[in-house]
Amino acid sequence: MFEEPYRWMEAVSTRHSYVQEKLKLGQPVLSVPFDEGVLVMGFSPQPGKVFEIYDRIALGGVGHPADVERLRMTLLEMAHLEGFNRSAQDVTLARLLQFGIAPALKQNFEEIQRAPYIIRLLLAELDHDCNPTFFRINYDGHWETFKSGTVIAGNEKVMDWIQQEIQNLPFATFTLDKALEEVCRLWVESKKQQEEEKDFPQTLKEAFDQWVLEGAVLLGKVERRAIYRALTKEEIEKLKSSVG
Amino acid sequence: MSFQSDSKGSPGDFFDLLERSGYRWQARIDPAQTQKDFAVTQGTTVLAFHFEGGVIVAGDRRATAGNSIMYEHCDKVIPIDDYSLMAIAGVPATAFEMARILTHNFEFFRRSQMQSMSGEGKIRALSRLLKENVSMAVQGLGGVSPIFATYDLRARKPSIHFYDMLGADFQIRTHTATGSGSPTIRGILEHEDLWGEKPLAQRPESSAVTLAIRLLQTAAQFDSATGKARPEDKIFPTIAIITEAGYRFMNDQELADICKTSLQR
Numbered sequence: 001m002f003e004e005p006y007r008w009m010e011a012v013s014t015r016h017s018y019v020q021e022k023l024k025l026g027q028p029v030l031s032v033p034f035d036e037g038v039l040v041m042g043f044s045p046q047p048g049k050v051f052e053i054y055d056r057i058a059l060g061g062v063g064h065p066a067d068v069e070r071l072r073m074t075l076l077e078m079a080h081l082e083g084f085n086r087s088a089q090d091v092t093l094a095r096l097l098q099f100g101i102a103p104a105l106k107q108n109f110e111e112i113q114r115a116p117y118i119i120r121l122l123l124a125e126l127d128h129d130c131n132p133t134f135f136r137i138n139y140d141g142h143w144e145t146f147k148s149g150t151v152i153a154g155n156e157k158v159m160d161w162i163q164q165e166i167q168n169l170p171f172a173t174f175t176l177d178k179a180l181e182e183v184c185r186l187w188v189e190s191k192k193q194q195e196e197e198k199d200f201p202q203t204l205k206e207a208f209d210q211w212v213l214e215g216a217v218l219l220g221k222v223e224r225r226a227i228y229r230a231l232t233k234e235e236i237e238k239l240k241s242s243v244g
Numbered sequence: 245m246s247f248q249s250d251s252k253g254s255p256g257d258f259f260d261l262l263e264r265s266g267y268r269w270q271a272r273i274d275p276a277q278t279q280k281d282f283a284v285t286q287g288t289t290v291l292a293f294h295f296e297g298g299v300i301v302a303g304d305r306r307a308t309a310g311n312s313i314m315y316e317h318c319d320k321v322i323p324i325d326d327y328s329l330m331a332i333a334g335v336p337a338t339a340f341e342m343a344r345i346l347t348h349n350f351e352f353f354r355r356s357q358m359q360s361m362s363g364e365g366k367i368r369a370l371s372r373l374l375k376e377n378v379s380m381a382v383q384g385l386g387g388v389s390p391i392f393a394t395y396d397l398r399a400r401k402p403s404i405h406f407y408d409m410l411g412a413d414f415q416i417r418t419h420t421a422t423g424s425g426s427p428t429i430r431g432i433l434e435h436e437d438l439w440g441e442k443p444l445a446q447r448p449e450s451s452a453v454t455l456a457i458r459l460l461q462t463a464a465q466f467d468s469a470t471g472k473a474r475p476e477d478k479i480f481p482t483i484a485i486i487t488e489a490g491y492r493f494m495n496d497q498e499l500a501d502i503c504k505t506s507l508q509r
Contacts, residue, residue, distance in 0.1 A: 052355050080352045
């Protein structure tokens with residue numbers, strides 16, 4: 001059936017449509033720099049959007065939870081084996097993506113007999129000089145690098161709109177509180193970009209009431225080797241009262 | 245590269261992952277090489293005891309090979325995770341490898357399972373490594389006799405464990421010491437605990453640190469494989485504290501100040 005090139009291309013194209021349709025309602029995960037590090041956050045009906053991968057690497061995921069989990073475990077295993085066999089300093093996101101999951105995702109996507117991964121991932125890294133780098137990787141293995149922050153979302157229109165807004169704001173100069181307020185504002189305003197999800201929370205109050213805010217930071221000025229920490233209850237309560 | 249294989253091992257176990265990736269923990273036992281009378285090489289002194297605010301773990305800095313002093317800056321108290329330290333006596337190559345595996349094991353578990361490993365799980369993990377190492381120990385090549393100290397976040401209390409070379413762990417209620425210099429100071433620790441100004445577990449941090457430095461200096465007086473503090477050369481013992489906030493190593497400046505007062509006669 002796939003011996004003709006056109007059939008194969010048609011099948012790949014159908015897979016794109018299939019995955020994009022499945023991803024469509026995926027809620028945004030945003031990652032931006034702030035004056036002491038990197039923030040990653042997102043709202044969702046249940047936890048499972050923001051994770052720690054290695055000492056200086058955080059992950060955000062949109063898509064099927066089982067696929068996000070499988071790729072999270074793959075990244076964890078690769079990072080920890082590399083850190084053990086060589087050094088923690090050799091564990092970098094560029095290497096994990098370029099030589100690790102990106103080629104495997106592409107191969108998986110183009111092997112049309114196999115089920116595609118329904119995912120879009122965001123990865124953030126703060127290097128030892130406190131310079132952040134942000135990556136976005138698609139279900140087909142395509143990945144992009146950003147300096148000033150990035151976002152993933154199921155809806156590409158929403159994703160592009162938030163990405164544009166992130167680039168227009170000086171997040172790297174903001175405090176954590178200010179960065180949190182601004183990403184929440186972007187999250188609410190992005191709701192105007194899509195029509196399909198009228199049943200979902202449209203305001204921050206609704207989001208805080210009905211969903212979970214998951215967030216974490218990579219902090220540059222800590223003495224510990226692992227610089228990832230989840231947002232505290234106090235930080236989330238403070239945010240609630242300032243934006244609510 | 246392929247995506248993660250389905251593990252049949254224990255979820256979140258880094259040692260399983262290592263073995264799946266082709267890593268092999270040293271050679272298995274070779275009966276022809278087994279020594280009937282073997283002794284662990286232990287040119288060192290490390291100690292740990294409970295004090296009022298947590299536990300203190302300390303060690304000298306000397307590494308020896310036979311009668312030769314090879315190195316005076318050896319770190320024998322090794323951080324494993326934010327709440328755990330391992331103090332090593334025995335063959336350094338094996339001890340450092342165990343520490344590296346444990347570090348990755350605890351962090352891999354915490355990140356993959358999204359919860360910290362229990363205190364009991366951490367203690368068991370070191371037992372397992374020691375058990376894996378029995379063949380090397382009985383061949384006289386890789387014996388390790390460690391002290392493991394951790395703060396159990398669930399039980400909300402610190403604990404100290406001493407291990408034998410076969411992997412049995414013994415929870416220490418008051419104090420322990422291991423290495424070639426330890427016989428000298430174990431008696432002093434017991435004496436201080438029973439008849440000192442206060443039991444060790446009731447002493448403040450400053451008093452505990454002073455005692456630890458003096459004990460290591462005493463051990464060095466009688467054991468050539470234990471290095472003395474030499475403030476003039478900026479060589480200080482390693483002193484670390486574990487409390488509910490995690491571990492903290494004392495820096496050189498702090499140790500220089502403490503040595504100045506505590507080693508005065």
